[in-house]
Amino acid sequence: MxxxxxxxxxxxxxxxxxxxxxxxxxxxxxxxxxxxxxxxxxxxxxxxxxxxxxxxxxxxxIYECDKVLIPEQRQQIIRLEAKVARCYKREKFYTMALAFLLVICGICLFNCMRS
Incomplete structure (x- = not known):
């Protein structure tokens, strides 16, 4: 029992x-x-x-060892989430820059074809 x-x-x-x-x-x-x-x-x-x-x-x-491990792992997760957020921000910037360059190239090409 x-x-x-x-x-x-x-x-x-x-x-x-x-x-x-x-x-x-x-x-x-x-x-x-x-x-x-x-x-x-x-x-x-x-x-x-x-x-x-x-x-x-x-x-x-929780066990005593987990009282140390859990906060350490949580801090690692927070750091990695911040890193991912920075990567997304950088990717968005590069995507916008690429779109801008494509527009400029398109305008230049159009002007070259007209002349």
Missing amino acids: EASSSTNSSLKRRAPLRCYYAEKPMLVVLWIADKPGRRFYCCPNYWVGRKCKFFQWCDDE
Whole structure:
């Protein structure tokens, strides 16, 4: 009997249907030092308005080594997303420059054919 109860605690918890105010709970991810990446459900009014105190963890507590690895990986993701954004910006600039050059070449060609 003990084995089945420990197995059930490690299973992913289901999202609650409603909070104390009958609102649909939202999923929040913590990024604080001792719980990086830890998720929980709370009422949309948890911090504002009626201040509903509904709270439920979504996953089990993380291991100590993950408290270091998760923030490092998150920072790497942020750096890579910024790099991708810069590449898209550069690509857009080059596309516009190429279009401008094609227009100029077309005008020059048209003027050459008229003369």
